[in-house]
Amino acid sequence: MTPPTSILIIGAGELGTAILAALTTHPAYTHPKPNSTPAKLALLRRPSTLASTDPTTLASLTALTTRGITLEAGDFATTPVPELAATFSKYDVVIQAGGYGAAPGVLLRVAEAAVLGGVRRFLPWQFGVDYAVFGAGEGGGVEGRGNGVDGGVDGAVYEFLFLRGFGVVDLKGRVVRGLGAWGNRVTVTDVEGIGRAVAEVVFEPGETENRVVYVAGDTVSYGEVADIVEAGFGGGFKRELWDRDFLRERLEQEPEDLMLKYQNVFGAGVGVSWEMERTLNYRRGVKLTDLRKYVEDNKEQLLASAD
Numbered sequence: 001m002t003p004p005t006s007i008l009i010i011g012a013g014e015l016g017t018a019i020l021a022a023l024t025t026h027p028a029y030t031h032p033k034p035n036s037t038p039a040k041l042a043l044l045r046r047p048s049t050l051a052s053t054d055p056t057t058l059a060s061l062t063a064l065t066t067r068g069i070t071l072e073a074g075d076f077a078t079t080p081v082p083e084l085a086a087t088f089s090k091y092d093v094v095i096q097a098g099g100y101g102a103a104p105g106v107l108l109r110v111a112e113a114a115v116l117g118g119v120r121r122f123l124p125w126q127f128g129v130d131y132a133v134f135g136a137g138e139g140g141g142v143e144g145r146g147n148g149v150d151g152g153v154d155g156a157v158y159e160f161l162f163l164r165g166f167g168v169v170d171l172k173g174r175v176v177r178g179l180g181a182w183g184n185r186v187t188v189t190d191v192e193g194i195g196r197a198v199a200e201v202v203f204e205p206g207e208t209e210n211r212v213v214y215v216a217g218d219t220v221s222y223g224e225v226a227d228i229v230e231a232g233f234g235g236g237f238k239r240e241l242w243d244r245d246f247l248r249e250r251l252e253q254e255p256e257d258l259m260l261k262y263q264n265v266f267g268a269g270v271g272v273s274w275e276m277e278r279t280l281n282y283r284r285g286v287k288l289t290d291l292r293k294y295v296e297d298n299k300e301q302l303l304a305s306a307d
Contacts, residue, residue, distance in 0.1 A: 003028060004092040004121070004202060006040040010076050010110065011098025015157070016043070018195035019097050020069070028203035042070035042091065077106050081113045088117030093202055099125040121205075123198065156188050156272065158217070158294045161225060162302055165259045167242065168222065168266075169229055171306035176229050177240045178222035179247065180267030186225075187273045189217030193288035197280050208280065216279045217288040225291070232295035233303075242267065 007023060009016050020041065023029055029038050043064065049057060050073050064071060072087050076098065088094050094114050099107050107125050114122035161168045167177050178184065197215040201208045220228070230237050247267045251260045266272050276282045289297070 003033070003036065004039050005037075006042070006091040007093045007095065007202060008042045008044060008072065008088065008091040009095045009097050010044045011096065012043050012045060013098060014159075015191050015194065016097035018191040019095060019198045020195075022192070022195035022199035023202065024067070026199040026203050029199075039092075040070060041068070042072050044072045044074045044076065044087070046075045047073045076110050081109055081116065084110065084113035085116035088114050088119050091119060093121045093123070094119045095123045095198060095202070096125040097198075121202075121209075123201065156186065156266075157191050157194065158188050158289075158291065159191070161186075161188060162306070164306070167259075167263060168225065171229075171233065171303060174236055175238045175240055176222075176226040177242050178226070179242055179263055180244050180269050182223040182226075182241060183221050184267065184269035185219055185221045185273035186266055187214075187216045187219045188291060189215055190289050190294055193217050193281070196286060196288070200280060200284065200286070207283075214274050214279045215281055215288070216274065216276050217294070218290040218292075219273050219276065220291055228292050228295060232292070232299060244268070 009020055009023075020043070023039075023041060032038050045061075050061070050071060052058065052061075061071060074084055074087050076084065076096070094117075096107065096110055099110075111122065111124055160166055162171065164170050164172065168179065169176055194215060197213065201213055226237065226239055242263070244267060247260075247264045251257070251264050254260055280286070281288050295302070
């Protein structure tokens, strides 16, 4: 494929920011081939955000435009599909980097807009779970959030393990929990690693075209997570197992709780881990941060966020 001339990122949160940073530092962007120019980069932002008079918001928007980033107005959850398609049609590549909390059907409408807009390459939201092998119904319907959209980049972020609401690592309460079974494994990486993988897929697609791309900083069992947390933060952690029956019972009591749905997904032990040899970073010799190094590098930040 010829290099993309224009790229639109949907989502300006932590992941979208990491993807943007990886794109702008990739060699294909910083050192374009002779007689070519760097790809045009853009972010989709809500119209209300672009119209904001809040000084902090204005400063962040100005910082983006100063770097040459185009700001497109649109809300992937509410803007009519034809309008989204018209915006998407201006770009070779569209990357869905927001949608973790999106309602069912929202991600499908974005894919529909990408098709309608004639986007050459669309990278859907699929960071963390391989829904192609995940059992239907295991997560209370969370596996249907993409509604048939497939082909993203798989690799959950380390931060998810340390969210108190997710329940695996509670630094404040000094508890580590296993979801489903202590031997269940989960593949994780940092957001910067996912960003680097997305940049590789965009600028050097190669064998990644039209398929799910696997990424891994580490693949560990919940028992190994507990060992690493205790080594990094000292002893005194209580270990609790939330087995499948417990997780299902909690979800039955609160069937609309998104975090409970994801606990059931990651407690199923299917579609949330893969061996390093399957990953893009392994095949291309890209070294990503493992869990032990992530804890070592982010100890103070993790402790501060736990308070």
